[in-house]
Amino acid sequence: MFGSMVFNESTMQQYMSKSTFQGWKQCLADGTPLPLSVANEIAEAMKEWSVERGATHFTHWFQPMTGVTAEKHDSFISPLGSGKIIMDFSGKELVRGEPDASSFPSGGLRATFEARGYTAWDPSSYAFLKDGTLYIPTVFCSYSGEALDKKTPLLRSMDAVNRQCLRVLRLFGDTETHRVTPSVGPEQEYFLIDKALYAQREDLRFCGRTLFGAKPPKGQELEDHYFGSITPRVAAFMTELDEELWKLGILSKTKHNEVAPSQHEMAPIFTDANTACDHNQLAMETMRTVAGRHGFVCLLHEKPFAGVNGSGKHNNWSLSTDSGKNLFAPGDTPRQNAQFLLFLTAFIAGVDEYQALLRSTVASAGNDHRLGANEAPPAVISIFLGDELMAIVDSLISGKRYQEAEKKTLAIGVDSLPHIPQDTTDRNRTSPVAFTGNKFEFRMPGSALSISGPNVVLNTLMAEELRCFADELEQAPDFEAALHELVVRSLTEHQRILFNGNGYDASWLEEAERRGLANLSNSVEAFSAFLSPKNIALFTTHGVFTQGEMQARNEIHFESYSKRIHIEALTMIDMVRRQIQPAVSAYAANLCSAILTREEALPESSCGPERRKAREISRLNDALDTACTKLEEAVAAIPEGDVKRQAAYYYEKILLQMERVRTEADALEVITAADFWPYPTYIDLLFSE
Ligand code: ADP
Ligand code: MG
Secondary structure (H helix, E strand, O other): OOOOOEEOHHHHHHHOOHHHHHHHHHHHHHOOOOOHHHHHHHHHHHHHHHHHOOOOEEEEEEOEOOOOOEOOEEEOEEEEEOOEEEEOOOHHHHHEEOOOOOOOOOOOOOOHHHOOOEEEEOOOOOEEEEOOEEEEEEEEEOOOOOEOEOHHHHHHHHHHHHHHHHHHHHHOOOOOOOOEEEEEEEEEEEEEEEHHHHHOOHHHHHHOOOOOOOOOOOOOOOOOOOOOOOOHHHHHHHHHHHHHHHHOOOOEEEEEEOOOOOEEEEEEOOEEHHHHHHHHHHHHHHHHHHHHHOOEEEEOOOOOOOOOOOOEEEEEEEEEEOOOOEOOOOOOOHHHHHHHHHHHHHHHHHHHHOHHHHHHOOOOOOHHHOOOOOOOOOOEOOEEOOHHHHHHHHHHHHOOOOOOOOOOOOOOOOOOOOOOOOOOOOOOOOOOEEEOOOOEEEOOOEOOOOOHHHHHHHHHHHHHHHHHHHHHHHHOOOHHHHHHHHHHHHHHHHHHHEOOOOOOOHHHHHHHHHHOOOEOOOHHHHHHHHOOHHHHHHHHHOOOOOHHHHHHHHHHHHHHHHHHHHHHHHHHHHHHHHHHHHHHHHHHHHHHHHHHHHHHHOOOOOOHHHHHHHHHHHHHHHHHHHHHHHHHHHHHOOOOOOHHHHHHHHHHHHHHHHHHHHHHHHHHHOOOOOOOOOOOOHHHHHOOO
8 A cells, every 4th residue: 555646766666767767867866957858758657657547637736935735636637629538748848837827926026927936847756646636746947047946045045065075075085975965754734623613613714723712621631632542433443544654655753642632643754855745734734524424623723722732843864875874873983973063063053053944934823822831842952962962962062071981082973972872862842943863853843834935044054063063074184183173162062952851941041041042032033033144044055945035034924924814813703703793792691581580480589690791791891892802903003014013913902802802702601501501612623532
């Protein structure tokens, strides 16, 4: 079953000539354009393979700046005359497409007179079959070649880090490695909610999260859901999800219940960053589709419910050579360890240098509810190395002895590192970036995010540090001595980013401030850091983004942040005006008429509880009305123009007022009879599996 819906290498060999297959491989290895004759043969082979499996259409599948994928289906049919058709697919159709793209966000990159966008085949990611359509992974760009998508910069950043890694590897005498590729394994969290209940909540349907909801009597405090036994209905969903993912060649490996009720996780085995990103998008889509078949809705929002954990996406990242070596694996010999320490140092320096940039890649309206809210990592970036590695780094910086090691100080390139046990390091869940034996786990991305953004930055910051290191070391008369000096100097300069303690502790924020680390507590601040001269220099130096592309992206980020909150505010107003207020009025009226009837029948009865409740409801309804009116006024007064100013307004004014509306409504929820409350509560939603 595995990969049965994927046009992978073994299928290619079966369906095309040896020379075509070799031509494709060669073009990938050299990065040269594919001759049209080869493209034609590949297209023919793809068509034959997919038509045999019932396909009638093909689509250029791309990842615009909306964060979700896009597809427009064309059928293979081509008229033959006399009312007949053949199924046809040419190399030209495979290689390039021109979807009418005027409605995709471009941040001003695409002038109105050139509304078209162009898709171009990414031959490094396999085509696949889904629902009778051949899916061709593509990049998406404007007429003049500016990236309008999430795949193009990722591919560029992979090239950039490859170039600089090779320079450094050559310095260590490695002449065999021809390609270094970032490896990525994203762990994906999600919620499953009963479909019928979901349908009754306007907020879930329009915003993907609840805008109201009193805390249930039982939340996650017993921690009985984490790794708990999986209910039959969820198990059936997970089994089918695995099957669907495996057919698509996605290496789904682990599944378990997460901390919050109704929350789960799926983790695949890591692959190259490009495939991992495609697969993560596909996995999210597949989760949604399969959930529907089991009477569930899959929520990928970063914070669907207040008061219980939100969902993240841990991005495990490392660098692998084409011969399968992991550049972050500590080795056995002094030379291997010198190389390991250099790559480690580059990573530490890069994350410190570009912490604000890395932070900005995980910013979104949804993730703002997670980061820094005592459950996900804090909004301050730091790196957790674990005790063993931290002690080694400390001894390098101080020049003092490493305690566990033999009685000498460590000289890079001369001494072996003491053994660094794997996996003792992973348990500090409060750290945004953790070294877990042979990879870094970046824990800030939200569950709904495309992993392209963070990986573009991880790849590029690594490329930049390695570039500087290579520039210096290539000139050094004594490589070993220069290496030692460079590592010690860089670690000393960037040690402020290393932190092994509890990231949730309030004292850490003070300490981080003393260390001068950035604390960008919300998306508006984070997006504002994106366009700094340093970041522009980074991306343009390595050919990952032009300055224009960066400005466009920044504009889109501000805009979509504001749009998300705008929709939430309107949904909130609608629910208050058309659902909550009528419901509580009806309940209050019901109480009042009960009081009147009782007083008539039983004049001696005081109806104390009913009166108190009716009064309290009236009072809260008044407060809710006032708060909601203020929200309506705030929405009516959104400033025109500048996207950043607008986003700031949404953050400072609208979100604050939404909080006030919610407080009153949630207070009403707990005193209104269940029969009258207009939609399912947290109790219903979170315990519906
Ligand atoms: P956990 O974090 O739950 O303890 P692991 O750390 O073993 O689990 O794996 C988490 C994810 O990290 C998986 O997707 C796994 O494939 C991925 N992973 C493992 N090794 C690497 C590596 N060298 N580079 C990138 N990702 C990796
Ligand atoms: Mg992990």
